[in-house]
Amino acid sequence: MIPAVPGVISADEVRRTAESIAAVQDDDGGIPWPEGHVDAWNHIECLMALTAAGLREPARKGFDWLVRHQRTDGSWPMKLRDGVAVEAGGESNHAAYAAVGVWHDLLVTGDEAFARAMWPMVAGALDFVVGLQTRRGEIVWERDIHGDPASYALLTGCSSVYQGLRCGVALAERLEDPRPEWELAADHLGHVLREHPEAFADKSRFSMDWYYPVLGGAVRGSQAHQRIEDEWDVFVVPGLGIRCVSDQPWVTGAESCELVLALDATGEREKALKLYTDMQHLRHEDGSYWTGWQFVNEKHFPHERSAYTAAAVILAADALSDTTGGSAIFRDAGKHAADRAPTGCGCQRVASI
Template identity: 45%
Template sequence: MTRFPAIAGVLTAQQMDATGAAVAAMQEDSGALPWFPGGQTDPWDHIESAMALSVTGRIAEAQAAYEWSRRLQREDGSWPIRTVIGHVEDANIDSNFCAYIAVGVWHHYLITGDTRFLDRMWPMVWSAIDLVMKFQRPDGAFRWGGDHGTGAMFDQAQITGNASIFQAVDCAIRIADEVGQPDQEWVSAHTALGDAIRDRPEIFEPPSDHSMDWYYPILGGALRGRAGQEHIARRWDEFVVDGKGVRCVDHRPWVTGAETCELALALDALGDTGDAITLVESIQHLRDPDGSYWTGLVYSDGKRWPVEKSCWTSAAVILAADAISRTSAANGIFRDVRQNLAVGR
């Protein structure tokens, strides 16, 4: 029997079950999990939504999502940046999008313990991470993407994507160890990336006005402890709106559910679970009676924008509730990222 996440006074297990059902209802027959029905599917948000299905016990639906990824993977290990109902709208490569498959596969395995699933998905994970490794620069940072047609890589390295890749490579290394095929190159790449994020932030593109660039080094696991807490404190007042959530962009009166819940996950990883709970509570104004969540709210005029209930926003709420409540066997997927594998695993 599935145990659903719950946060006392904020979310009940029944509400989280309903949110899981809302995510499943958006899944296409192909297994794809689009942003919203009829909308685009990207490889990263698709996996985040699949993770929410696993947490809420919708194992068959989650496996259908991973099968979609396995079928759609191209020979070079990549996926298109954007598809809409099976039609490729952006064929190019985003290195972070490709890497994130490792987080999802490891997460699903932790919940199910299904070794056949892991063995089936391993070639896909290996191919994706092998491709991603080609995007790492000599300074340790990963180029954000490339042109699929020409093979040219875009040299810029973005902090959000790199922080997410840090977590993904850690999960890939865990999978490789589990299937008995460890890869030292991945360990070295993970170490170099962590060192770059912590010690040489200037090699990345300057942090933007988006909140993701602020909290992702903690969410991805490269920053922890006092350094992580100080990092969060520096821009807290720019992004956090008491009682409403987290701004997506620092100068706009627009709070978004996914960013709020991702910050909650980052705070939980730092041990600041009380603040994480407060954040999740603050965006319950985005909850729809059917269990899904609206993407955001322009709080200056009280209007929801964009006018959509996004699959990945509902998924982020589920993942935050799971981490905070310590419910599923994968509740520590963000909290337990290892920082320096060269020292010891």
């Protein structure tokens, strides 16, 4: 079945949205941004959407792209164009999302043989990620081309990494190859995400830093509800969606749908459905979605339709409709959010690899 949200988006409309993603896929399997580069995180999000919508062939072609372009240290270049690295550093959140993509594929398709074939890729990627964890517990955002780790961590990135580690642990258990070091890393990271905002560079003007700790699963319960409530009026524009940044009159579809997923994960279904309905003004007649809308100038900004926005729309539809076996992947990311702080956390104010 194809995910649909009654009264908002039909199964046929979801199918056309998925086809708009497949239509921009490169011959080698990469799914690029509108300007032409591919990064592993957004590429994987698109593969998840294709899988949820039943477009198995282009999704598997995209997983093959990941295998071919993974480097020996487990990472991917930040940006590739025509298969060539144009920004060569390796981001921790890009690598971690491989686990989310493969676990999602298994939940949706039940194809364990495929998951086993992808397991070496996932294992290499998460080992790369864990190698960037500080003594305090945050995970710095990149390792540069010379092998040097970054000096700081990002809240949004680490929130996504947290989900990647949890999905990796679940996949490891399913494939009977347990990785306790990943679970320990997730425990430490979750604690820092919940209790140590000083561990992260200040990017608070971006809406992603607001909702991603909830979306990735590190923050749940009353803390999650309070976090969403505290900044709701800062970022949510009634009838349109949410701002990408707090100080600009610009709503974006991908961020709006990710907040839908975060709201759904915390049981706020009514709010999630309203926000999902509000952002549909970004839908194009061919099923694709405009990246954003500048609501003072009343123009699409940037003037592009992006595959990653379409992907977020499909994943949100699946969560709201509970259609596929992967529809709860963001809800389930928070199963361990209430765990106690791990022994030996340290909580140093100054991070050190």
